[in-house]
Amino acid sequence: MSRAVMYQAFGGPEVLELREVPEPHAGPGEVRVRVTAAGLNPMDWIIAAQPEVAARFGITVPSGFGSDLAGVIDEVGEGATGFAVGDRVHGSVLGRAIADYVVARPPADALWHTPQGLSDKLASTLAVAGLTAAAALAAIGPRPGDTVLIGGAAGGVGVFAVQLARLAGSTVIGTCSPGTFGFLRRLGAEPVAYGDGLADRVRELAPGGVTAATDLFGTETAQAALALGVMPERISTVAAGPDPRGGIRATGGLDAAPDALEQITGAIVAGELTVPIAAEFPVERIRDAVALQAGRHVHGKVVVTL
Structure with a gap:
């Protein structure tokens, strides 16, 4: 078993639960990410709170939560290319990022290699x-x-x-x-x-x-x-x-241009751009993290660690 943040009905932070779920595995053309950090965005709680917005993204309940993540590839399915076990990655997987393991299918799911010198916490804030x-x-x-x-x-x-x-x-x-x-x-x-x-x-x-x-x-x-x-x-x-x-x-x-995120990560590594982390929460405090982010007064990014 593994853990994932889920919600069974639409609503505020109170609907979010850290639940035990069957451990997913990478199938053909897929990779599995062992997630270490996830960055929150307004769209995350808006989708969870508003069924009409969720419908526009094709999301129904029960659903996972979160989009931006960073971690390490620990499984590569048959036929999947561009990534190997042990690669550090970051990216966005709509509605299922905050979990111990996330199975992604690039390029439909956006994943980038995390450059040396960029921490997972910072990388998890970048995609959206x-x-x-x-x-x-x-x-x-x-x-x-x-x-x-x-x-x-x-x-x-x-x-x-x-x-x-x-x-x-x-x-x-x-x-x-x-x-x-x-x-x-x-x-x-x-x-x-x-x-x-x-x-x-x-x-x-x-x-x-x-x-x-x-x-x-x-x-x-x-x-x-x-x-x-x-x-x-x-x-x-x-x-x-x-x-x-x-x-x-x-x-x-x-x-955004195809190389936009690579330019941003390059600027961060070069010290030309900073990413202010406003707050950091363990995944067990997901409701507190989302409540803070949804308050619209955060200066910078909120990160959830796993």
């Missing part, structure tokens, strides 16, 4: 947030001389977006709560409080204007960018759906 940030920025093309406004800059995706925009040579202004200003400044962004009057506050911070924007939370930042004169084609969103006018670019992790 890193690819989403990369796609959001690729849609607007930040470059030297740009001033980029990033909405939700202190969240799990935001910490990547801020640093990637800075690596592209742009000046970054990030929306957050006042208590997070110091955190964002340490990442290289100029913080600004979200809420009513956002455009006016940004105008004071950037009298020379804003040239591009990405909204990682909703539509407030995108609307402020339009009010500041940013061209719609240089505004992206990841949680607002398509723009009915066809100008603002809706995107997500699936749109």
Whole structure:
């Protein structure tokens, strides 16, 4: 037997249970990962809490939980290529990552080799947030001389977006709560409080204007960018759906470039990008971990260890 976080009905953190399950094994074309760490994302608890969202991802109850993971390949099925027993890996397997063992079928399930110098805890935070940030920025093309406004800059995706925009040579202004200003400044962004009057506050911070924007939370930042004169084609969103006018670019992790995650891991190993770990919980405290992450006030990433 092995362990997996499961839920039998949709709901909040209270529905999550660490249960004993039959130990899975790799079949033809599959590999098995002995999971050591899993990074949480908003989509994890939203899927578990909202049946209509789960349905869009093809998830029904009972279900496993979590998407991002890191660990070691310990079984390789017949015909599976690209991985060997003992390989350190990280990646994303929707709705079943937080378990002692996860069977994956690359490339349908996204797995990457974990480079030397990158811990499993950090690697487990990268797939969803890193690819989403990369796609959001690729849609607007930040470059030297740009001033980029990033909405939700202190969240799990935001910490990547801020640093990637800075690596592209742009000046970054990030929306957050006042208590997070110091955190964002340490990442290289100029913080600004979200809420009513956002455009006016940004105008004071950037009298020379804003040239591009990405909204990682909703539509407030995108609307402020339009009010500041940013061209719609240089505004992206990841949680607002398509723009009915066809100008603002809706995107997500699936749109990221094929080598986007390798570039991110390379930047981390080179010391050019940091991954703030806001909190770490053993899997036995999965409900506490999800409750913290779902509170929307986490500065960085939450990691569950197995």
